[in-house]
Amino acid sequence: MIAASHPQLRAQEVTSEATPAVAVPDAPPDAITAVRYPEAVVVPEVEKTAPVVMESDTQSKTGDRYVLDGNVVITYGDRRVEADHIEYDSATGELEITGHLKTTGGANHEVISASHGTINLNKQTGRFYDVAGSVGLKNSGHKMVYANGHPFLFTGRVVVKKGPQEYEVYGGTVTSCQLEHPDWLLYAGKFEVNGEMASAHNSVFHLFNLPLLYMPYVTHPVNTEGRQSGFMIPVIGESSTKGLILGEQIYFAINRSTDLTVGAEYFSSRGWSQSAMFHYRGRENDFVTARYSGLIDRGYESGGQIVNQGGQDATFAGRHDFSAQTRMVGNVEYLSSYPYREAFTENFNQAVSTDILSFAYGVHETDGFASDVRADRYQGLKRVAVPATPTTPAVPAQEVRIFHAPAVEMASTDHALGRSGALWNFESSAAGLKRVQPNFVSGGVTERFDLHPEITYPLRLGEWKLLPSLAVRETIYSRSLKQPAVGQRPSVEHRGGLNRSDVEAQVDVRAPVIERTFNSKFVERVFGHDVRHTIEPEFKYRYVSGVDNFLKVLRFDDVDIVSNTNELQYGVTQRLFLRPTKGKATPCKEKEKDTETDDPDTVSNECGAREWISWRLTQKYFLDKNFGGAVVNGRRNIFDTTLNLSGIAFLTEAREISPLVSRLRVRTSAKMDVEWDFDLDTGAKKFTSNNVLVDLHEGNAFAGLSYARLNAPGRSYTQGTSSQVSNFSQLRLLAGYGSPTKVGLGVAANVGLDLNLGSVQYGALQTSYNWDCCGLSVEYRKYELGSVRNENAYRFNFTLANIGTAGNLRRAERLF
Known part of the structure; x- marks a missing residue:
């Protein structure tokens, strides 16, 4: 069927004899205007294909074959084909295309530009020559933007379309850079792309036009919705205590809501480390997160003895909402050895933390009343074990463990007491309790009932x-x-x-x-x-x-x-x-x-x-x-x-x-904050605590300072000396310039000082440079935590935009 196009379509003169003239209203009956309009052709739906709509400057038809010239546009389903010249056989669905070929559409926003090619609309197959294309990019206004988290651009001498979302790219390149001259390219004789991923054998990675790395096999996800299972980029590093570090992880995309990552690292000086991470994200606030890390430690020699710091650390956190008023929550951690965490965690705050709290509860809330059933376990280290030496005996560790197993609690917000103007509320609990510490252990379980009503x-x-x-x-x-x-x-x-x-x-x-x-x-x-x-x-x-x-x-x-x-x-x-x-x-x-x-x-x-x-x-x-x-x-x-x-x-x-409690906060500008908090004991004539915090940022420059002084009653055990007073003075400094998302040089450093001992507890220096589509970061980090840990580590990462990161400098540990 041939019909006149909609008035909004392009209007140009055409001279094709096969195109009928259009009568002008109110003209004499025998008058035929010489004006010609662009034509739109609607082809009846072919079995298993979408309707085909054709637009062009000139069109002609012989039998089942259409010939279209000049600004040709063919749409079928969610796909669009543009070219200078297209010949279409409606019986077979075959398109023969020449001149500025461009095809777009599909679930993954696929774009192919070529000099010429063929497409079969019925089978959704084709072949293209001299190709440049992309997956996961879409046009937004005047520029291309990422349509998903896994975009990539490719070129090829020949591209064979084997199905709706299946391609083979011969003699081509792949990158994620939207640049005329990409920072990096992956060359291969053949790439295979399907609806889930792109893959290649015997590829060569080029950085700034220099061949850098041979890859026997490489994959990249292309599915907008799904994720891809596979091997992660290997981890390589070096540490003064761990030695050479080699590691690898495997990622399992179980389904759209669940994933699992497992891996292992080999420390040449210590042994094997294992890790696992599980994520689940359900509806609304439902989630489950579980992490595990462990080390089979060969130990190190100290004072003629082998010190083993191996251990395991496992955490679980989850939540499930049965309704808007009822939920179940849990946060549980198991740590087999404090020295393991202090010696091997990459986070300083976690390394010096000696408290572990695990809890699980279910709560129901309605009309200002809340009732819950909970169980929790507190574990706190009060003294770190000190190994024996030829001249001094060993000092055992001391821990305190407290259990609530279980506890039933009820509480309310303020409620009006009739029309009196008074308000009432209450809190109550019934719990089974147990406490264990070096000089005291409660026998069995102690039951406790508590009721506390209040009127205001x-x-x-x-x-x-x-x-x-x-x-x-x-x-x-x-x-x-x-x-x-x-x-x-x-x-x-x-x-x-x-x-x-x-x-x-x-x-x-x-x-x-x-x-x-x-x-x-x-x-x-x-x-x-x-x-x-x-x-x-x-x-x-x-x-x-x-x-x-x-x-x-x-x-x-x-x-x-x-x-x-x-x-x-x-x-x-x-x-x-x-x-x-x-x-x-x-x-x-x-x-x-x-x-x-x-x-x-x-x-x-x-x-x-x-x-x-x-x-x-x-x-x-x-x-x-x-x-x-x-x-x-x-x-x-x-x-x-x-x-x-x-x-x-x-x-x-x-x-x-x-003591006099003071809390002073100054926001000098939108770029600087100062806080000074202290407790001044006028009786003892001393500061029991004195904390100063300063935060400054100006453009890409940032700096921070924190000073913490504690001189208060409380048992402490430091460097083998016991004291009835917790007495420490610490200073933290941070300064840097740069941004993880902007092009250019970045440098940052931080340090933690123990002013009482005159020593460095930790320090780090990071420098990075970001190009348009990749970045390199290098770090030196030092830990000095008494006899448990004295480590110098060198770490790096190399990041490809929208691809991933190689190296052992993780995002959570960066200073920027």
Whole structure:
């Protein structure tokens, strides 16, 4: 069927005698206009093929054969063919194409440009010559963009299309660079491409036109939706303690929601390391993640003995939502040896962490009530084992392990008590508990029931706000703690039960906020803004009575450290806001970002005032300085009231006043933040903690500083010396220039210093250079963690855009 094209199609004069003239409305009946319009040909649907629509400047037909010339476009299904000249046989579905051939479409956004070729529409096969093409790229406006995470471009002398998504490329190249002269190319005599992957045998990798690596077999995924199983790029590295490192991993794409990676590394100086990682992502928030690492260690010689640091570390995390109100969550870790993690983990914070918490719970929430069943296990290392030497005996490790197995808990948010204006809430739990430590082991399982209801009554007196509350607590234990006789240590468990009851009264008072705006010309000239100063006072009185058996309570968690108290907490928060002056205020909307020119760090919200400085000071005064007889002189005492004020212990004797707690934060600009937090013990005349944090970034440059000082009660064990005071002073520095996603040079370094010992705990220097489609990073890293680890490591990675990374410098460990 031949029909006139739609008016929106191209309009040109044609002279083909086979094309009928078009009558002009209102013209004389015998008048035929000489104007010709482009023609569109709709061919009836062929079995197992989509309808074929043809457009061209000129068209002619002889039998089943169509001849189309000039800007020819043929569409069928989701595919499109363009050329200067096409001959189409509708009976066989065969296309013979010459001149600027271009075919596009398919599920993976395939594009082929060639000088000439043939296509069979019925069989969806073809052959193309002098080809340049791509998979996974699509046209967006005036430029090509990636349509999926696995794009690639290819060239070839001949491309044979064997099916809808199957190609063979002969004498060609493959790359992922959208450049006229790609940074890298993969040459091969033959590439095979199907709907899942592209593969080649006997290929040669070229970098900047230089042949660099021979690859007997290589694959690359092309499926937009799916992932491809296969071998990962090998890992090669070197370390002063591990020796030469050679490793390989295999990736299994189990299905669209699940994958598994397993691998092994050989350390020439130590032994074999194994690793595995499992991921599952379900609907909504459902997920499962599991990791395993282990080492079969040959050990190293120290003091005439072989020290073995092998071990295993396994973690599991998962969540499943049965409904919007009910879910099940778990996070479990098993670590067989602390020295293993300290000696072989690549993350410094993990290497020095000695606490492991595993938990699993199911919770149901409805109408402001929550009930859950949970089990958890805490494992903390309090002293690292020290091996024996010819002159000193071995020092064993000390651990604390605490179990909740299981615990049933119920709690509520505030609910109105009729129409009285009062609010009520409660929390309760029933748990089986156990504690194990070097000088104490609880026998069997200790049962504990705890009930804590509370009533509050919000009041408002003008601009003053008051929140008085009254609560009671009843806790029942199946076992208790028996204090040792004079001169006898340690404490022992008593099989007799224990009841603990208390009454709690509290008044929280918030005074009106005092504020003033400074908007003089001098202020505007200095700051460029108006400056608003606010002062927010706070007062809280708390009284707890009835806990007369604190020293008989077994310790498992924060429920067990409730004590008598009669205290007043007072404090003040001051804030300085910078506010645009009148006439300079901007609309309350975020500035539009030019993705081509703007640095994301320079784009900020320009509406209204911004907080410049905030400074909070608070302190407690204890009217009952002995906390109802709970204080034991010469020992670190932890109560819920001291823990709620600060995480730093300070109570070793009866005292009336707590340390002064200060939290100062300064946002000097959108590019710099400063924070100074300290606890000043005015009684001991010292800082129990003092922390300074500075973060700075300007364009591609960044820097950071953190200083941490701790001088507080708490047992520590460092370099073979035991102390009743945790005393350390540490400094962390970071500086660099560059970006992992931008072209050019990058360099960064960090270091961690122990100022007390005058030693470097860790340090790293990384340098990288990114081209358009690839990048190279090299790193030197040092660990110095006492006798457990003293390592110098050299690592690198080479990254190909949208392909992968070769080397042992992982993304999570980069400084950029």
